[in-house]
Amino acid sequence: MSEAARKHGEEDSRILSEAECKQILERAHAMAQGGGDTAVHIKSWWQGELRWARNRASLSSDRRNIEVTVFRKTDYGTIGEVTTNQLDDAALEEAVRAAERASRMEIGPGGERKGFYPKIPAYTRPPSARIWSEATVGLDTEVRAEVARRMIAPAEAEGFYSAGYLEVRAAATASYTTAFRDLRTGEHGLDEQPYIQWTQAQCSTTVRDASGMGSGWAGLSSYDWDRIGSEIDVLAARAVQKCKASRNPVALEPGRYTVILEPQAVADLIESLVTRLGAPGHRGRESAENPLMEHPFQLGYDNATGLMLSKMGLKVVDERITISHDPMDPRLGLLMSHLERPGPVTWIENGVLKRLGHNFNTGIKALDGINGLHQLRGGTGYRMSGGDTSMEEMIRTTRRGLLVTRFSNIRTLDENSLLSTGLTRDGLWLIENGEITKAVKNFRFTESPIFMLNNVEQIGEAVPVFRPTKEEGGELTPAIVPPIKARDFSFTSLVDAV
Amino acid sequence: MRFMRTTKMMPAFLLAVAGAMLNARPVTGQELFEWPDTAVDISTYKTVEECSAAVGRVRSQIKVREYHATHIDRDTIPDDLGSAKSPLPSAVVETVRACLNAASAHVDTVGVDAWDLLAPLYLIIGMDDSARAVVERRLAEVELDNTEDLKRAVTDVLLLYGKNSPVPPKIEVGDEIILAFLDKIPDFRNRFAVYMQLIVTGSDDPAMYDEMAARARRHLARFMAEYDEAAGRELEDMSNESGRVGATSEELLAQLEAMFTLVFGKDQFHDSLRVSTAAYAKAMRKTWGRASDVPPEAYMDGQPLGERAPVLEGDIWLGCEGDPCEQYPRAGRVSLVWFYTPHLREIYDNIRITNCSDYTYLLRRLSNRFPELDIVVVAQTVGRYHYVKEGMTPEREAQLIRKCLDSVGLDRAVLTMTESPGWRLPEPDGRWVDQPTANWTNYSFDGRWSGKFRNTDNALLIDQDGYIVHVGRGTIGGGGGLERNFAELIEILLEREKAKT
Numbered sequence: 001m002s003e004a005a006r007k008h009g010e011e012d013s014r015i016l017s018e019a020e021c022k023q024i025l026e027r028a029h030a031m032a033q034g035g036g037d038t039a040v041h042i043k044s045w046w047q048g049e050l051r052w053a054r055n056r057a058s059l060s061s062d063r064r065n066i067e068v069t070v071f072r073k074t075d076y077g078t079i080g081e082v083t084t085n086q087l088d089d090a091a092l093e094e095a096v097r098a099a100e101r102a103s104r105m106e107i108g109p110g111g112e113r114k115g116f117y118p119k120i121p122a123y124t125r126p127p128s129a130r131i132w133s134e135a136t137v138g139l140d141t142e143v144r145a146e147v148a149r150r151m152i153a154p155a156e157a158e159g160f161y162s163a164g165y166l167e168v169r170a171a172a173t174a175s176y177t178t179a180f181r182d183l184r185t186g187e188h189g190l191d192e193q194p195y196i197q198w199t200q201a202q203c204s205t206t207v208r209d210a211s212g213m214g215s216g217w218a219g220l221s222s223y224d225w226d227r228i229g230s231e232i233d234v235l236a237a238r239a240v241q242k243c244k245a246s247r248n249p250v251a252l253e254p255g256r257y258t259v260i261l262e263p264q265a266v267a268d269l270i271e272s273l274v275t276r277l278g279a280p281g282h283r284g285r286e287s288a289e290n291p292l293m294e295h296p297f298q299l300g301y302d303n304a305t306g307l308m309l310s311k312m313g314l315k316v317v318d319e320r321i322t323i324s325h326d327p328m329d330p331r332l333g334l335l336m337s338h339l340e341r342p343g344p345v346t347w348i349e350n351g352v353l354k355r356l357g358h359n360f361n362t363g364i365k366a367l368d369g370i371n372g373l374h375q376l377r378g379g380t381g382y383r384m385s386g387g388d389t390s391m392e393e394m395i396r397t398t399r400r401g402l403l404v405t406r407f408s409n410i411r412t413l414d415e416n417s418l419l420s421t422g423l424t425r426d427g428l429w430l431i432e433n434g435e436i437t438k439a440v441k442n443f444r445f446t447e448s449p450i451f452m453l454n455n456v457e458q459i460g461e462a463v464p465v466f467r468p469t470k471e472e473g474g475e476l477t478p479a480i481v482p483p484i485k486a487r488d489f490s491f492t493s494l495v496d497a498v
Numbered sequence: 499m500r501f502m503r504t505t506k507m508m509p510a511f512l513l514a515v516a517g518a519m520l521n522a523r524p525v526t527g528q529e530l531f532e533w534p535d536t537a538v539d540i541s542t543y544k545t546v547e548e549c550s551a552a553v554g555r556v557r558s559q560i561k562v563r564e565y566h567a568t569h570i571d572r573d574t575i576p577d578d579l580g581s582a583k584s585p586l587p588s589a590v591v592e593t594v595r596a597c598l599n600a601a602s603a604h605v606d607t608v609g610v611d612a613w614d615l616l617a618p619l620y621l622i623i624g625m626d627d628s629a630r631a632v633v634e635r636r637l638a639e640v641e642l643d644n645t646e647d648l649k650r651a652v653t654d655v656l657l658l659y660g661k662n663s664p665v666p667p668k669i670e671v672g673d674e675i676i677l678a679f680l681d682k683i684p685d686f687r688n689r690f691a692v693y694m695q696l697i698v699t700g701s702d703d704p705a706m707y708d709e710m711a712a713r714a715r716r717h718l719a720r721f722m723a724e725y726d727e728a729a730g731r732e733l734e735d736m737s738n739e740s741g742r743v744g745a746t747s748e749e750l751l752a753q754l755e756a757m758f759t760l761v762f763g764k765d766q767f768h769d770s771l772r773v774s775t776a777a778y779a780k781a782m783r784k785t786w787g788r789a790s791d792v793p794p795e796a797y798m799d800g801q802p803l804g805e806r807a808p809v810l811e812g813d814i815w816l817g818c819e820g821d822p823c824e825q826y827p828r829a830g831r832v833s834l835v836w837f838y839t840p841h842l843r844e845i846y847d848n849i850r851i852t853n854c855s856d857y858t859y860l861l862r863r864l865s866n867r868f869p870e871l872d873i874v875v876v877a878q879t880v881g882r883y884h885y886v887k888e889g890m891t892p893e894r895e896a897q898l899i900r901k902c903l904d905s906v907g908l909d910r911a912v913l914t915m916t917e918s919p920g921w922r923l924p925e926p927d928g929r930w931v932d933q934p935t936a937n938w939t940n941y942s943f944d945g946r947w948s949g950k951f952r953n954t955d956n957a958l959l960i961d962q963d964g965y966i967v968h969v970g971r972g973t974i975g976g977g978g979g980l981e982r983n984f985a986e987l988i989e990i991l992l993e994r995e996k997a998k999t
Contacts, residue, residue, distance in 0.1 A: 115858070115906050116898070116905040118898060121888060190885055305923070307931070309927065354926050355926055
């Protein structure tokens with residue numbers, strides 16, 4: 001860690017502090033005119049990145065941004081929102097004025113708080129592991145350059161070309177509102193997201209040989225750079241080794257093969273399944289129990305109750321599979337709001353679908369015994385159960401199969417079965433009689449993660465995989481996933497992708 | 499909606515400097531001020547849809563300004579059915595004029611799909627001939643042998659010039675257009691369908707009742723003249739309002755006359771009610787049956803008009819008289835029994851659930867107007883009140899609803915709460931499956947009336963002898979017409995009782 005990093009305290013000046021975020025609301029509300037309530041949603045983030053290609057750095061940047069969305073709800077009940085990234089009084093006041101003008105564009109329901117409203121219970125944020133790393137925020141430009149050098153050197157020594165991307169990020173979000181303040185009994189209102197900050201780091205590299213036909217990839221992500229930094233040489237070496245091994249690939253006939261999916265490939269393939277476990281407003285229980293929607297965990301309409309049933313309680317995948325998350329798990333690092341269902345959640349237990357994510361209102365109807373009202377976020381971050389079979393053992397016990405590094409460009413074809421298509425990338429090898437015999441040209445697969453998880457033969461040790469956030473300042477989505485050997489995996493055509 | 503998103507980035511130190519320099523104005527507390535005019539630049543609008551949207555925005559802005567000036571929440575007061583007669587604010591007229599000048603919308607060139615947007619705009623700026631031309635273009639597209647398309651088009655035109663007119667209604671113009679259109683329809687049964695719409699589609703304004711009745715009478719007379727020509731003829735492939743095949747022209751006439759009576763003959767129904775509820779119910783059922791061509795027993799999907807109202811049951815009673823509570827509905831009292839349903843309503847933050855329905859305002863007005871009226875709110879537990887779930891019991895839920903009723907001025911209403919029977923799906927599903935309460939079962943009258951009590955507001959007016967006089971379904975707060983209906987009937991029932999004594 002550089003000297004600059006050691007100087008960074010708990011409150012990094014590159015992102016807004018909790019006090020600063022609260023002050024923004026008070027300032028905005030003081031500027032409000034015409035009555036009503038004011039709310040702000042604040043996101044501030046810093047990102048340091050370095051990109052390299054053909055063994056040379058091509059981009060290095062430090063970026064930061066602040067996004068403040070001001071909501072003005074007037075007495076007429078309409079709401080306007082405007083986003084700004086400048087916090088001086090003039091800019092903030094202009095945003096407030098613009099939000100008020102926008103609120104008048106709408107035709108609102110008319111009035112608010114008609115009748116009696118009871119006091120809001122004092123919801124407290126469930127405990128979660130701290131997901132802030134000084135090592136991550138301290139990774140300044142010089143250190144990043146050294147990391148890139150260490151990643152490039154082994155490839156260059158072999159006469160290969162290394163390309164890669166390194167990113168470190170710190171972010172904070174908060175939402176505050178003046179609405180219903182007189183009804184609060186706790187620190188936060190129902191409409192608020194308490195201040196939360198986190199860090200995120202990722203590093204990945206692709207190594208190609210001079211012919212462009214050999215390719216190896218390795219990558220890792222975590223909130224804590226130290227967990228990646230200690231693996232840099234390993235990642236670089238793995239990418240080089242895979243590049244060497246994937247040269248001169250041969251074309252195989254498409255068909256059904258036994259596959260050994262490395263953890264990254266497993267994570268890539270089951271992404272669609274994990275997101276269907278649901279998140280508030282996204283394809284969770286509300287979709288599975290909606291007769292007008294298609295969902296892989298929808299069971300069918302029950303005439304006796306008049307309800308659409310989901311597959312909760314039913315076995316959906318191999319009994320060796322358990323998918324869960326625990327906010328206190330230091331390796332997962334999830335962000336929890338005060339309206340989240342507290343505690344660990346097991347989504348799939350021994351192959352049985354136990355829970356689906358749901359939003360606030362569904363939580364009320366379900367009345368699942370948890371006090372208070374809450375939402376249950378889906379598998380944003382998750383840990384998948386592992387086994388004790390090593391990769392070497394999987395290979396040794398395979399008469400004929402394929403070893404897959406990872407998948408890319410995956411698209412879901414059918415919502416009910418999650419039948420998907422995508423490509424193998426960066427290393428595909430044929431296994432014959434317990435040995436890796438040759439590199440294979442990449443395939444397009446057409447397969448469902450649900451089918452694959454029902455054809456499991458062996459499972460290895462679960463390890464963290466590369467699963468970075470998908471947007472600037474976005475939420476963490478860590479995953480810990482094992483390698484899996486599965487039978488009858490469908491490859492439908494050869495592709496030229498390397 | 500305008501967004502003030504900028505991608506301009508300012509280094510931290512510049513932010514601090516700029517903040518200090520620009521922070522010249524002291525920050526003050528909230529203050530009322532005059533809303534600035536934020537009318538959009540109409541000259542940039544090019545389509546009929548944009549013009550229509552601009553009109554909507556200008557009208558809503560006028561409403562917002564009115565609200566800020568008067569602080570009167572129009573959701574809680576009855577609809578002013580006579581407001582349609584007032585001329586439009588000049589801002590609206592000028593917006594339309596400017597927009598139509600800028601847009602290239604022309605009566606002959608705009609797509610017929612946009613007729614329902616363009617015609618009102620022409621009416622707003624007084625281009626009645628252009629509006630008529632657009633309407634006639636729409637009617638020219640109607641498939642004359644498609645009864646449903648015909649009815650829809652005719653109804654839309656009559657509403658445009660009547661109840662839904664953006665300017666003071668000119669129902670006679672709508673009638674003129676439809677009567678001219680009628681000449682193109684050779685089929686007797688389709689002509690009947692048009693006459694039916696002419697009779698039932700008019701104005702809800704109570705001040706225009708006599709005028710609408712006279713109008714309907716004229717249309718009926720026209721139809722009768724046509725009927726005379728077709729008298730006795732068996733019309734082939736006949737499918738009338740109820741889908742029945744083989745109706746004769748006499749039956750169609752009887753149906754039309756009954757519909758006229760149903761819409762405009764409330765005086766005779768009220769006269770029946772002054773005699774007895776049984777007479778009223780018999781007259782209503784018979785006329786409705788004729789108008790809808792279904793048996794009188796099937797009145798309004800089995801609504802229990804004239805039936806004896808069962809005694810209400812409940813686990814918890816709040817606000818009643820007597821200890822224990824007397825039986826409700828009480829003998830000798832006019833009662834309004836409201837089956838209350840908590841509404842899941844997504845307000846801007848998506849987590850508000852309102853147990854305290856907007857529809858209570860209608861009941862409050864009736865309660866204030868008729869102190870002798872008993873109002874009984876029939877509720878059942880749902881396990882939470884708004885966002886309060888922890889430690890919820892039926893008693894607590896009842897008390898919270900009681901507070902809700904008191905807060906909107908329904909402190910004289912009696913609340914009866916029943917613990918919801920039902921069962922829960924096994925874990926991990928855990929959803930609650932309702933079973934009917936005793937009140938649901940009793941008020942379904944052996945299954946003849948579905949009620950849909952869980953998800954639909956129902957209000958029943960019950961006379962002093964315990965017979966059901968009227969049922970208001972769905973959003974009982976919707977429309978001044980429903981409140982007016984209840985009020986007229988309550989008045990008659992109270993007068994009837996006075997006359998007895």
